[in-house]
């Protein structure tokens with residue numbers, strides 16, 4: 001196949017337009033952009049790797065995988081080949097048409113899905129609309145119900161419904177309210193580092209689970225359709241729910257006849273050391289939301305559901321651009337790469353290595369409160385003191401800034417704190433699963449250096 005050539009513009013014109021930007025253009029765009037953007041202008045990633053260059057040629061080790069998405073690395077050569085190949089054949093079809101990549105991707109997802117999650121709907125918008133598809137499917141299959149239970153500090157997206165399903169508004173992060181307040185009731189997430197009942201996670205009586213059941217039974221003004229939960233909370237603090245909680249959660253959903261809707265936006269496709277977090281818990285939800293690392297860097301969302309549930313009509317779940325053969329091709333090849341390179345195992349090994357090194361640093365440093373995983377789903381909770389566990393927001397923020405000065409991109413996640421709202425003191429280390437051992441060591445070295453420098457420079461933690 002010889003690559004297509006442009007007919008109206010020249011190759012050079014197109015390349016120039018896509019790679020060169022002037023100071024004037026930057027000043028101009030800042031006047032027009034309606035959303036606030038970072039200053040660094042990213043330009044090109046290392047094929048299949050964990051590093052990315054900006055327009056000035058600076059190279060960064062990316063411990064965020066660009067929103068925990070690039071599990072197979074930047075511009076993965078197989079994904080790129082698949083999209084180029086597909087792009088020259090067919091880029092767009094209406095949502096009601098099957099295409100070869102769409103058929104194969106539906107089959108692939110049904111094949112790798114846990115348990116009986118054999119029904120699949122895919123659209124290429126992302127996680128929020130995939131969560132909403134699960135909500136719609138719940139209404140379709142339980143028409144008498146109108147309420148969803150979600151958890152404190154949950155994040156399920158930024159559409160008007162998923163903002164409400166999440167627990168971040170109003171706050172400095174989201175300054176307005178979403179739609180449908182009456183459709184959501186929130187229960188505590190099992191965040192054992194700061195247990196709200198002051199119990200020891202090893203032998204607690206799972207009060208939070210009892211609260212979930214009581215909320216379903218007594219805590220709403222209308223029947224509950226489902227409970228939406230991240231099995232390991234991502235934006236809300238990098239918190240894996242304890243196994244006992246999730247097992248009990250499944251039981252509560254069965255007994256109260258509500259759908260267990262599992263948001264694996266951040267955990268699926270190898271990040272936690274297994275293809276899905278469900279494999280770690282050995283629990284199968286009734287519906288599962290997938291996005292982020294599913295597309296190998298291209299936008300996609302999928303909702304999986306129990307095979308006995310009633311399916312959608314065309315009009316109930318669709319969008320104009322929801323069936324892109326280009327993106328389905330990318331996702332299909334992306335999953336194949338994850339399987340062939342056994343990236344879940346790689347995440348388990350390298351994540352274990354990073355975690356062990358962080359634990360060594362924790363022994364010498366009073367400001368590392370908790371280190372959470374598993375795999376390359378790592379969060380380091382920064383505190384003023386290991387005993388008081390008081391969150392050290394400024395210190396966490398400074399670690400991220402110092403990291404960037406050393407060309408390593410970290411980011412922050414929230415933590416829940418009894419007395420403070422919207423604490424951001426969890427440093428996330430979630431690089432592409434293709435990161436090398438040397439790069440993993442560099443990430444830890446830079447984390448330690450950044451922590452020490454920040455401690456020297458800061459007056460208030």
Ligand SMILES: Cc1ncc(COP(=O)(O)O)c(C=O)c1O
Pocket residue numbers: 125126127128129131155156157158230234235263264265266291292
């Ligand atoms: C757990 C979780 N659910 C849902 C979403 C929403 O996905 P999207 O931003 O693609 O709409 C996100 C995004 O960060 C997420 O982390």
